[in-house]
Amino acid sequence: MGRIGERFARLRAQNKKALVAYLCVGDPSIEASVELALAAVRGGADMLELGVPFSDPVADGPVIARAGARALAAGATLPRVLDVARRLRAETDVPLVLFTYANPLLVRSLPRVMAAARDASIDGLLVVDLPVEAAGELRGEAAAAGLDVIPLVAPTSSDARARAAMSVATGFAYYVSVTGITGSAAAPLEAASLAAGRLSREHGVPVVVGFGVDSPEKARRAAGASDSGADGVVVGTAIVRAIEDARSTSDAARAVHALVKSLRDALDAP
């Protein structure tokens, strides 16, 4: 079992929900990203999604799209994101998931980029525009490198598609709470949590809920009850917005820490 599986097993034994924090690496700088990611871990994140900035982030709303543009302007590239992962691993044992669009992977040699990710202590990959049937080659190369590949399931996925995604999921699966882009408002979180919980129990693979989770109260709703809800929640846009709104890296680190801690407390409250 990899770091991701171990983490979920441990959380389940403690009857806790997973808190996954997303950061866009390179926003506002590579250096700052290391500090901000560690602030999220100190605030109580169980896992980090390291966003690889992409020039054309069609699945992202304006907040994360702006962060990606800043990161690219600051010189972020996939190898530099992997450098950040390596530096984080020296400080923390939380699982690290590469959150990326397909093109930065596909322009490279897949076996080589998978090996580089493994050497940088990456534990899994989530490729937002690589649906299950297009990800076969990636899954093969990732498995060879010992990396998990996390599929997305949406409310619009048919039962057959959801089953197909769950049957190839390694590590965990990501349930998109809304039909929309990241940062969308008014997500039906309770329904998403129940759907995620159902998939998790049916397939024996943890399922987390993401998109539209931006407050302690929403985190609780997205996580749901301990017996019927999701295995955890992902918070992205709220963290990226806190970084955007901060005046300095140390301000941003304080804000990220406070935000993640408030989410952790909400998830852990009885």
Place this chain on the structure above:
Amino acid sequence: MTTLPGTFGAYGGRFVAETLMFALDELEAGVREILRTDEFQSTLRELLRAYVGRPTALTRARPLATALDPDGVGLADVWLKREDLCHTGAHKINNALGQVLLAKRMGKARVIAETGAGQHGVATATACALLDVPCEVFMGAVDVERQAPNVARMKMLGARVVPVETGSRTLKDAMNEALRDWVTHVAHTAYCVGSAAGPHPYPSLVAELQRVIGDEARADMLRESGALPDAVVACVGGGSNAIGVMRAFLDDDVALYGVEAAGDGVGTARHAATLTRGRVGVLHGARSYVLCDDDGQIQEAHSISAGLDYPGVGPEHAHLRDTGRVTYLAATDREAVEAATLVARRMGILVALETAHAFAKVAEVGRRESARRGRPVSALVCLSGRGDKDLGTLGAWLEASGGAR
């Protein structure tokens, strides 16, 4: 990848967020169960005849052949497929009418589109006005400025034009924004894609709707000249007019040429010659050739023509390039303007700057094909659209370069 639906060799497929997969399945079912029925086809045919003005003319352009090749060594004749004579002034209406009619039959309450030069936006706004469907068009802020007449046309037709301020603020970013809107409103919104690009089934759907260009041209060539042309030439941005004219000739002994935009030159950083200088990657839902850097970041394209100013290309063209069935050349901004000027003065036809790229390579096609066949050849050019929208750009260029000859 070859086992996926909607692939052309190693290209095409579906590279989109999971949320959109059901909408693409739904559209694919609509194509199969609605668009391909006799009833739909006859309704569309009648609209194309009585509203668009099809079949469009085939014009013999001897003066142009003579001007391009005074000795008559390479070019025996040039023929023009006159898509500029379509209602709205370009081939885009063939596709937009088909897709909007399909959207309506599928019960969609709203249609969105992306546009570069504004021709597809105008075509979609037109189809939506005729068929009474609300329409929103995403257009890069740079293009809103350089194609102002088309923005005014879309507004007059009742469409809402949404300027896109992200990225390079051109066609690629307009498509990003349209995809974002579609993901968010996918249940009741249809996305009318303007080029033979994007995720399956769009490249096939658009090619199917544009195929009428080639079918008409092929029949007219046989009737009016008694033979097929030796070569067919079309401009390629995403590649919808090109695939529309080429599909009818794929199995014939006819050389096919696509002409991309070379901007300042394919040796410079400012061009849009995706098939000539790009590499294989994924953009806007399909695997094809793209302009991107070593990190996989999509690069900005550059062309004087907003409609060719795109760092991707339809996946079928990628396949046709690799198999060698189609030869892809590239024409610079300057060559395109010179060709537009020549066609205007020799033929009295003001062509779109996109189309002008095809004309810029007709003489070269004549040289290549006459050398291969050992005799002067006939070339059919897809005259994809009229150039009224480009008068501002052309005027500024001619002024800056000291006037035309």
